[in-house]
Amino acid sequence: MEFRKSLSNLLDSLKNDQEYSEQIVHWHTIPPKEADLVKLPSELDKRLKTTLQSRGITALYTHQDEAFQLAKNGSHFVAVTPTASGKTLCYNLPVLQQILNNENSRALYLFPTKALAQDQKSELNEIISEMGVQLNSYTYDGDTSPSIRQKVRKAGHIVITNPDMLHSAILPHHTKWVSLFENLKYIVIDELHIYRGIFGSHVANVIRRLKRICAFYGSNPQFICTSATIANPKELAETLTGTSMELISKNGAPSSKKHFIFYNPPVVNKPLNIRKSATLEVRKLAGQFLKNKIQTIVFARSRVRVEIILTYLQQLIKNELKQKSIRGYRGGYLPKQRREIEQGLRNGEVLGVVSTNALELGVDIGRLQVCIMTGYPGTIASAWQQAGRAGRRQGEAVIIMVASSSPLDQYIIQNPRYFFDQNPETAIINPENLVVLVDHLKCAAFELPFKDGDTFDGLELEDILQFLAEERVLYYNDHTYHWMNDSFPAHNISLRSASQENVIIIDQTNIAHVKVIGEMDRFSAMTLLHDEAIYLHQGVQFQVEKLDWEEKKAFVREVDVDYFTDANLAVQLKVLEEDLLQEKENTVYGFGDVTVQAMATIFKKIKFDTHENIGSGPIYLPEEELHTNAAWMSLHGNLKSKMSGKRLEESLIGAAHVLQHVGPLKVMCDPSDLHVIAQIKSVHNNKPTIFLYDRYPGGVGLAKKIYETMDSVLYEAINLLSQCPCLEGCPSCIGTESISNSIKNDTLLLLKSLKDESI
Known part of the structure; x- marks a missing residue:
């Protein structure tokens, strides 16, 4: 029987075997850290305390306790701690405590993706069912059936949704959500670092509209934000919500010993400085860990990369391990498949997973020991998010970043100090971007008329409202500006773009089920959606068969090609x-x-x-x-x-x-x-x-x-x-x-x- 190497044996091989050691540019070891714990708060509801104890939680990490105390004192706050540090309890504890104290209280949870919302809902519902109380937590997104929607509006204590749904389906129909807005105590914004650039600028204005409607119904909710590590979490949270924030940045969670290895594939063309494919090097490295039955996650940037690496690895271990012990995981998988893979990782049946950044956000996936990145993910924050997938439990963890020939990858790999010493990047938004602001003022005027002297969460509006009245977008009468169009404006405004004239992307792979899969502003469409362009959507490759510029429609079909x-x-x-x-x-x-x-x-x-x-x-x-x-x-x-x-x-x-x-x-x-x-x-x-x-x-x-x-x-x-x-x-x-x-x-x-x- 072949000797199976342990993780420490394999690390020795990487250090000493010339085949690997020559390509290792930097080896950074992060020592383990003990947990900083405090007793469960004495004021915690007995039912909630008993449930936590039955789940093995007999004390809180210091940052979770700080969050609970700040929430109790009525402060808005943002918690910034690494992946797998128990951020979920920073908002679930105060929210559940509030609803147990007053069953009329309501909370609104905003997650950037549906997958993350579903994952958080499962965990929340487990706690609720173990408490044995009548407390309703529902997701409200595009997949929510009409029959359940009414129930969510009337009886949802916790409504879990995304910014796009809040913008286009909840705020414009606020009269159907009276019980939510009258009793809204908490607004939770998870994965705050995602809200940057144009998307963040839009969402900041959606929050302004949300606060305006809350004020109309007499509520003044508290904001609880959580974020991965970025340079300016407090500033971003304050700009996004328009409220003064407390910052929780001292992490009380334990962490395992981590080895962070920068790996540069060998040069195959010296004059051009072109290196061996990162994909092939990833196959070789991941193969070593998987053959020795060490749970490993591989990140790749696109669906094509995921499928290629998955095929390589399945071929590599087909004589030693079951085919199903290595799985792919990306956007587009059904929730049932995702849960099955997550369960397999937890119980050890799945040894390896190859993923796009679908697994970068906080989905709990068990006991992975090794994380391999195929190329630099683009930001320091993303790289740490991916690295956090390994070593979520105690025990040693290894993170290997394999560089491609791209300038950014080469810069990061040659400058480890930049990566480790630098503050993660600054997330920038500009809610006052005039194009974005005017769009949301139209939406806000549709939701509730503006009166003379009204501000938009403190922003003076008189000039813009007068301009919209002159353009006959709004109707001015008796010191009030009213929306005067038949259609409601939110339908025509995408949170992912600043242009009002977007190109709609239509997938006609299955001619019997033609469907719209996305949209793009016209300026980007010129270079990304022209005829014959390869367009990536949620990691899937499509070829543009026809771009109808006049009608603003791009017709695409799924392909599998080895070029972009x-x-x-x-x-x-x-x-x-x-x-x-x-x-x-x-x-x-x-x-x-x-x-x-x-x-x-x-x-x-x-x-x-x-x-x-x-x-x-x-x-x-x-x-x-x-x-x-x-x-x-x-x-x-x-x-x-x-x-x-x-x-x-x-x-x-x-x-x-x-x-x-x-x-x-x-x-x-x-x-x-x-x-x-x-x-x-x-x-x-x-x-x-x-x-x-x-x-x-x-x-x-x-x-x-x-x-x-x-x-x-x-x-x-x-x-x-x-x-x-x-x-x-x-x-x-x-x-x-x-x-x-x-x-x-x-x-x-x-x-x-x-x-x-x-x-």
Whole structure:
């Protein structure tokens, strides 16, 4: 019988076996931590106390107790502790205590995804049923049947929903929810860090509408927020809810010893600095743990990646383990399948799971010991969320991040101190974005008329209400603004976009069951939904068969291909107004309003892993215009005279490419939310300039943050470029294979000059 290695034996192999040890860039060990416990609060209802004790909870972690005390004192608060630290009890205890004290009390739980809502509902209902009390907790989402909806409205003590449902189905019909709004004591917002960028800006306005309706019915609920670790949880919670918050950040939960390993696949093409596929390295590493029956989770970025890695691993262990001991887990799986996999992980029948970030949020999945990430997830916060999936119980845990050849992956893997020492990213929202704000004022006016002098949670409205009245959107009579349209506005407003004219995405894979699967703003649709584009939705690949621009419809069909598409956008940018300016010796930093004219021209098909170009085609779409905010940096020092026009142009494009990867890292946004454009002679000031602009009408504050942290952004860009092991520039740093020998050095000189460093 073959000797089965323990986890510590395998860790020794990783350290000492040349096949692995040469690829390990950094090994970081986090020591175990004991729990900080306090007695169960004496004022806790006897039924609740008995139920907790029967579940083995005889004391609370310090952060859970702090949450209970703050809630009891009427404070709004945000709890920020790592994954698997028992955040659920931070809100369930005060809510259940309140309802047990007064059965008329109500609570509203907001979760960003349906899966998470279902998972939390199961846990809550278990506690309620063990207490043996008549307390109703219901989910209210798109899947809730009409017969149950009425019951939820009338008798739901705890209503579990998502922001989209609150916006389009609950607030516009508040007259059907009188018992909820009259008695609402708590509003719980879980996974706060998800509410950033345009989505967070929308949700902040939905919360303003919610508070307005609560005030109308005479209630003044308390906010309880929980979040993964981000740099500004208190600020985000206060901006999102419009209320002053207390911060709970001292974690009282125990944690196991964790090994965090940065693993860089070997280089297979030295001139281009292209590395061996991360997927193949993940297969090799995960295979080692699974063959030794060590429970492992593998994260991949897309459904295709999940299926490929799953197939690889099932082939690898087919002679040693049952096929069903390794499972996939992603969006689109039925709740029954999810529960079955979770149960299998808890009881040990399932040894390995390959998942998209569907498992990143707080679903409890048992005793995993190893977490392997296929590539950097995009933010430090996400990486820690995924890492938290391993070692949720006591015992050693291993987290391995396997880098791809992408610039961001290479930067993180070569800069472990940035990852471990840096505060996680700042989450940015801008509820005052005019496009977003006006949309929600229309919704609010439909829900309840505005009177002269009314504010929107403290925001002065007179000018906007007068404008809407002049545009005949609202009707002004007897000092009151009324909604005057037949249809109600929430139906036409998506919380995921700033544009009112969205393109609807229609899945016609099964021609007998054609269905709408999503929508996208027009500006994004140009590059992501053109004819023949590969569009990813919840990890599933679709090909766009036809984009009907006039009707704003994209018809897609599910495919399984080994490439993705990338469209070229011809962009012209003009500065409309300069709001902020910093002049230095070599450079000028600016921020202001800009207009961007964009036209999609051609698209390329790019093969996974190797990133080689395997085809291209034209795009026939009209020009679009976007009015937004931008930050910019212009060169006016010595470098301009030292470099010829061609060299300057090449290094400017190289620098823009580096900044396209570093910018989103600093402001915690999706790379597609922040665009970068270089101009060799800017129309604005006739200087070589790089602009970073928000890809949403009116902007959401990303460019403003870039302007405020420009030195830090340039510092990280210089770091990324200087530490790239290529000699002359490669796709992992300047974006293309070097055209001339000096381009990498020139780009470095340019970035240093922009940072105003001596060169």
